Amino acid sequence: MMGTRGLLVVLVSGGGPVSLTFSLNLAMMMGERVKIIIYEARWFVDERGNVRWLDKQQKKTRRNQVVILQDHVIQQFPENIQKGLFKTIDERVWPTSRNISIREVEDRLFELLEPFTASGQVELICEQLDEQSKHLVEGNFDVLVGADGSNSFVRRYCNIQMISEGIEYACGVGYDVPEDISPSDQTLHQALNCILSASQTRYMVSSSLSCQGYLYIRLGKNEYEALRQCLQKVQNRDEPLDLPNRTKWPQSPILSIIREGLKFFNINEKFISRIAPIEINVRHASVVIRELRSEINLKEPKKVLAFLVGDAAMNVHFWPGRGMNSGMKAAMALARNIQRSYIANILPHRQENHSSLPFLDFLDYESFMARLRAREQQGRSLRILASPIDLTLKGVPINPYPNYSYEEHREQLKKKLIDTREEFQGLPDWPHKTRSVTDTELEDVFNRIDWHTVTKLALANAWPTREMNGVEVLVEDMFPINQRSCLSLPKSAHKKHLTRQPTIASRRRFRILWIDGDTINESTQELIATIRASPEFVDLSSMLAQGSVQSYSSSVNILNKLDVFPTTISALNWIRENRKTIDEPDIRVKVIIRWPLHENKELVDVIRNIRTQVSRVPILVYTNEYEDTQMAFEFPSVIITNTTNDLYEFVGINQETQWDDDCAMSQEEQTPVKVVEVTHSKPGKNGRPKVCLVGIDIFTGNRYEDIRLAADKIQVPHIIKQDYLVEDITNDNSVTLFNEETYEFHNEIKLNKDSNIAGPLLDKFKEDIGQIKITVLKALGEEQIIAFKVIE
C-alpha cells in the first residue's frame, strides 16, 4: 500500500557509496513523491544533532582505499553530483578515469544528500538494520533496498543465495606519506606508478596524489595463510604498526614479498599504516529482486519489492577496479527503473492509495544486472582468476646466483617497462603528457629490488588486457532519461530543520521461543543446553533459586532467554500471556521451529499463525526435510537450515565474523596441545556444565590440564607439516631451508641440541652423501624439526 497520496516509501539498508548514489538519484528524480529512509551502522548523531561518520575519535577506521572511477560511469551522474564528487580532489591517474578514496566518495555524496535530509525527504537512521528494526517490524514501506555490502543483511532476510565463481588472495598495504619529507623518501610520480603496475601482475599501487593509498599484492594460497599467521602474531599490540622494526616483524618470505613490493614503488616502510590480508571471492546473488509478502495486516495483504544493489548483489575482482563503478551503475539503473515504474503505475492512481509497483516492471533491472555480471565477472574478473599468480611463480629458478639468467630476466623486465611506457605515452588520453618518464627512472627499479624479485616480475603473467576490453554496459542504454527535466534539488521553501538526539547505543535482549513436539531428542537437548549455557544466555530461573543472579548479571550483563514449547498452540498462548514483556523496546523475539512438528499443519500455516501474534518475527526452521518446507521461502526472514552454525548465528552466540582492520588480536600466551582426554563434570553453582581437558604439548610433550564451561569456544591451532631441503647448517646449529614448492628460502630454524634427531641429523650433514629432506612442524608461530631423511 502506498503512503499518503502516492508517496513511495523506500527503506535502504547501508549508507555506503552505492546507497548514497541510489538515494541521491532517486530523490532528485522523484522529488517529494519519495521518502527514503537509510539505515547505516557507521553513522552516529553528535551533540549538535548532526549525523556523522564514526571515525578515529570513536575508535573506528574510515576506508582510505583509493578506487578508480571510470569517466563513462561518472558521466551518467547528474551534473551537480559530478561536480560535487570531485570538489576537493580531482585527479586523473589512469586514462579515462579518476582516482579517489572510498572515504572521499562517501563524504562528498553524503554532503550532496544534505539538502534532501534537511527537507526531510531523506531520513538517516544511525543503526544497523535487522529483522526487528522499527521499519521492518511496522512494515510501513513499499521498497526495500539492500545496499549493505558483501555481507548483506537484506540478502539473508530475502533468502537469496550467492553463487561463487572462484576465490583469489591478496594483501593490501596501506601507506600515508606526509608532505614535509626528504626527497629520498618521496614516492614515485603517478605516471611511474601506472607504468610499474601495468607491466606485471604481482604488485599494483592505487593512490591519491601519490602520497596516500594502497600497495596491493596478489598472493598464492600458501602466501596468504603465511601472512595471516604472521599478522596474528605481531599485529595490534596497541602500538603503531612498525614494519622497519625487524624484531617485531621478523624475517619471513611473506614479509620479504611485501618489502620488495614497497621497494619496487619506492615507498619507505616507515610510512606503512596497515597491512590486511584480502580474500577475493568473485560471486553474485542468484537473483537481485524478490517479492516479499507482508503479514502486518492479513485482511489487506501487501507485497513489498526487495532489491539488491552494489556489493550485496555482486563482488568482482578488485584488480580491474570495477566494483564501485558497477555498484554505482546498478544504483542508477535501479533508481531509474523505480521512477519509470512509479510514473506508469502509481502516479495515475495516486488518490486510490492501493496500487503498488509491479514485480514484472523490474525484469529490466534484473537483465541489466545480468549484462553487468557478464561484462564484469565473466569478462574481467574471471580472466584474472584464470591465470593465478601461483602458476607464474612456479617457473622461478632456485639458484640464488644465476648470473646469466639474472641478466636475461633483467632485460626481460626492462623491456616490459619500456613497452608499457611507450604504449601509455602514445595514448591520446594519457593524463601525464607533460611528465615523460625517463630511462633512468625505469633503470632505478633495478637498484631497489633484489634478483629474485626481478626474476619473478619478469616471468609474471601479462595483463589479459585485450580479453578484458569490450563494450561497456551503460545505464543510459536501458534507462534513458532527460536529466534536465527530471532532476531537481528540494525547494528551499520546504526546508525543515530536524532536531535529533545524540546516538545512544541500544542493547537488545533476545527471547527465543523453541517449538519442538512432545519428545525432544537427545541431540536437540544438547543444542538447547549449549545455547543456554553460552555466556550470552543466562538461565535466570535456576540462578534465582540459587540466589546468584545479582553477582552473575553484573559481570555478564546480558540476559537473553530461551524457552521450549511442545506445540505451536502452547507457544502462541505464551505470547498472549506475556505480551507486556515482548513489547518492551529492547526485547527482540525470535522463533525456532524443529520441523516436522506432527501437528497436521503445513509449515506455512504455522508461520502465519505465529506472525499473526508477533508480526515479522524472524523464524528459523531447523530441519532435514527440505521438500516440505519450500513454500516457506516466500516469507521474509525465514531461514531453513540443518546446520548448527546457522542456528547459533540466529540466536546470536556465533556471529558471522568479517575481517576488520581494527580487530584486536589476543595477547594471551598460547601453547599448541593435542587433547588426549575429555571428562564431563557436574554443573557448577550457576548450573552450567563443565568439561575437564587434558592435553600434551606437541613440541615439548608437557602435560596440561584445564577446566572449561561446556559452551566455551576453544581455538584450534593451525598445524602445518612442511618438507624442506637442507641448504646449510651453521656452527651454531642454524639450519637454512629451501622450499621446493614455492622456490623460497625459509627462515632459519635453530636445531634443538637436546632433541633425539639433532645428533643423527648433524652426522648425516657432515657425511655429505646426498641431499637431506627434513619435516618441520609449525603451530602458533613455533617451528620444530621433527624428522629427516637423506635423498641419495
Ligand SMILES: Cc1cc2nc3c(=O)[nH]c(=O)nc-3n(C[C@H](O)[C@H](O)[C@H](O)COP(=O)(O)OP(=O)(O)OC[C@H]3O[C@@H](n4cnc5c(N)ncnc54)[C@H](O)[C@@H]3O)c2cc1C
Ligand atoms: C581493496 C579494494 C580495492 C578496490 N578498488 C576498487 C577500484 O579501484 N574501483 C572500483 O570501482 N571498486 C573498487 N573496489 C570495490 C569497491 O570498494 C566496492 O565495490 C564498493 O565499496 C561497494 O560499495 P557498496 O556501497 O555496495 O558496499 P560497501 O562499501 O561495503 O557499503 C555497505 C555499507 O552498508 C553498511 N551496512 C552493512 N550492513 C548493514 C546493516 N544491516 N544495516 C545498516 N548498514 C549496514 C556498511 O556499514 C557499509 O557502510 C575495491 C574494493 C577493495 C576491497
